[in-house]
Amino acid sequence: MATARDYLLSDALPHIWCPGCGHGTILGALLRAIARIDPPKDDVVMISGIGCAGRAPGYLDFNTLHTTHGRALAFATGVKLASPERRVIVITGDGDAAAIGGNHLIHAARRNIGVTTICFNNSVYGMTGGQYSPLTPLGAFATTAPYGQVEPAFDLCELARAAGASFVARGTAHHAVALTDLIYQALQNDGFSFVEAISQCPVSYGRRNKLGNAAQMLRWQRDNTVNVKAAAKMTPEQLQGKILTGVLHHAVRPEYARSYEQLVARLGAEREGKS
Amino acid sequence: MEPARLVQGNEACVQGAIAAGCRFFAGYPITPSTEVAELMAERLPRLGGKFIQMEDEIASMAAIIGASLCGAKAMTATSGPGFSLKQENIGFAAMCEVPCVVVNVQRAGPSTGGPTAPGQGDIMQARWGTHGDHPIVVLAPYSVRDTFDLTVAAFNCAEDLRVPTIVLLDEVIGHMRERVELPGQSEVRVVDRRRPDPSRTAPEDFVPYAHTPDLVPEMADFGSGYRHHITGLNHDERGRPFASPAEVDRLVRRLNGKMSLAAQRWGLFQEVATADAEVLVIAAGSPARSAKEAVRSARQAGIKAGLLILQTIWPFPAVKVADLASRARVVIVPELNLGQLVGEVERYACRGRGEPRVVSLTRVDTELFPPAQIYEALREVR
Ligand SMILES: Cc1ncc(C[n+]2csc(CCOP(=O)(O)OP(=O)(O)O)c2C)c(N)n1
Ligand code: SF4
Secondary structure (H helix, E strand, O other): OOOHHHHEOHHHOOOOOOOOOOHHHHHHHHHHHHHHHOOOHHHEEEEEOOOOHHHHHHHEOOEEEEOOOOOHHHHHHHHHHHOOOOEEEEEEEHHHHHHHOHHHHHHHHHHOOOEEEEEEEOOEEOOOOOEEOOOOOOOOOEOOEOOOOOOOOOOHHHHHHHHOOOEEEEEEOOOHHHHHHHHHHHHHOOOOEEEEEEOOOHHHHHOOOOOOOHHHHHHHHHHHEEEHHHHOOOOHHHHOOOEEEEEEEEOOOOOHHHHHHHHHHHHHHHHHHHO | OOOOEEEEHHHHHHHHHHHHOEEEEEEOOOOOOHHHHHHHHHHHHHHOOEEEEOOOHHHHHHHHHHHHHOOOEEEEEEOHHHHHHHHHHHHHHHHHOOOEEEEEEEEEOOOOOEEEEEOOOOHHHHHHOOOOOOOOEEEOOOOHHHHHHHHHHHHHHHHHHOOEEEEEEEHHHHHOEEEEOOOOHHHOOOOOOOOOOOOOOOHHHOOOOOOOOOOOOOOOOOOOOOOOEEEOOOOOOOOOOOOOHHHHHHHHHHHHHHHHHHHHHHOOEEEEOOOOOOEEEEEOOHHHHHHHHHHHHHHHOOOOEEEEEEOEEEOOOHHHHHHHHOOOOEEEEEEOOOOOHHHHHHHHHOOEOOEOEEEEEEOOOOOOOOHHHHHHHHHHHO
16 A cells, blocks of 8 residues: 655655645645556656745656646647646746636646646735735735735636536645545546645745644634535535635536547547558 | 759658657647647657647746656747747757757737737847847748758757757748758758766756856756756755856856857858859848849949858858958848847947948838849949
């Protein structure tokens, strides 16, 4: 039975993440989910963009690719289409996925390409020191929102579902066991899977928004999220301001790379039929 | 040889790519390069290859890099505005040493410019469009047949050196139809990247970015057992982003050292009547066609004219230019821009004291050089 530890490269550690950062917890959940499936390491291609979250693949013993800011899904599309037999996993930040990479997210979801995407959402640009991202809540403070965020935030899960993702889920660093399970399900889905994992950035976000230390931020995640199953039994008033977690969407749709392979096979058969 | 037929430049590019082994194409439509994508969409799946129209040029460039890392020979094609968008990821390919071919069918003008008009305004962008000191090879065909040959060469060069290679067409060459005989598959020399051999290199001994004396480390496909990290960050020989200043220095110098290798192995040019030329024309792409005509007329009129056609633009063929220019009184450089190549020519041609005289002929009015314009210049300076 594989464990998360099997995938960590001891000589690539320690990691760059600050004490209390939620990214390590989320990476742990991802690795435990992979371990449950236990695929050959050679089959896994893990791709990331730029940001604190994007550094994760560099610590892992897979085929790892740390690309340009926002473009991980575009690189992943090339990898998956060229090698449909690989298990392709993308790690992205909220800025990486929703701002500079938003277009690629929409189109990867629309194609339903077989890529499992984990978005480490800490509501801020961590790597560059705390500027607002498209997921920074209205009114929150960031270095580039010194008077409070004026723009409304995205619901990335809604976006992914509307664009065609066949599996959409949201979890948190606080609910790490549940998150592992969600990622495990995402990895099993044959198509584009999107998991938003709520993370905490005490350094670039928590401090500026007086959210306390990492433990307090984790408690905030606990107190402000509701699992969809529990939510079904709650009133709109009770759900006011709450963030839904759990599996938000699952549908069976043809996976893109396989659909293209079928086209190739059909053309091959036609040609042989002719000759 | 295939039987002679009427072929468009963009089609010859596709044929050359396929003959060189291209089996993955990602692109985004833009005039005047679109035919390349359309033909790839039709042909690749019939050959077991893959075509995808991505959401933009940035994504197209990313996708071909991803495919190349899986072992595929991969290409994208674009023009002006799309070429600008590809630049960041072209730099990624240069830094991470990912072989790939980018076709840029140049069009006129900055910005949207003239989508169906010829231009050569991207000569400098092709070399320096992405940030930082980086290696890149740029080949510029001047005919339909040359487009086939140079596209094959572009793939071979990319595989040989692990550098992104640009095929810099211009609208005239891309859209022109010429009656040509294209080589059959068996006549095409195909180069493949060097991969680690499992009988010699165990996975734990594989050093993906080794600073080997030949400057080009072996490259392992994703999934082949040689798991390693690839990053656009400064990295050490193992691909890890912990390089010391000395290691970064070594990396950047090794990468850029590939430009000298490219000059030796992939420096391509053609000469017309240069042996005794006192008046030398140096041109690339469609102006080279007009120049050929002009030089022929000049010879008939008794002018000692010659022509150097640059097929490899970058690395700039400095040695060849310096050699021919050393015997010339005047060098004329016609180009469809305000003078991009001519600066390089001056750099290597001039012996001092204004010798030889370098004359820059430029056009940015979306029209071609008629041979007569170059002929007039040859007559004036003789
Ligand atoms: C093209 C480009 N623009 C800007 C940057 C600078 N940059 C690096 S990381 C980053 C934001 C990262 O934020 P996010 O994706 O939310 O990830 P986090 O660091 O919070 O994990 C930015 C803007 C860059 N590297 N490349
Ligand atoms: S800046 Fe924030 S997101 Fe980045 S490592 Fe530190 S705590 Fe984590």
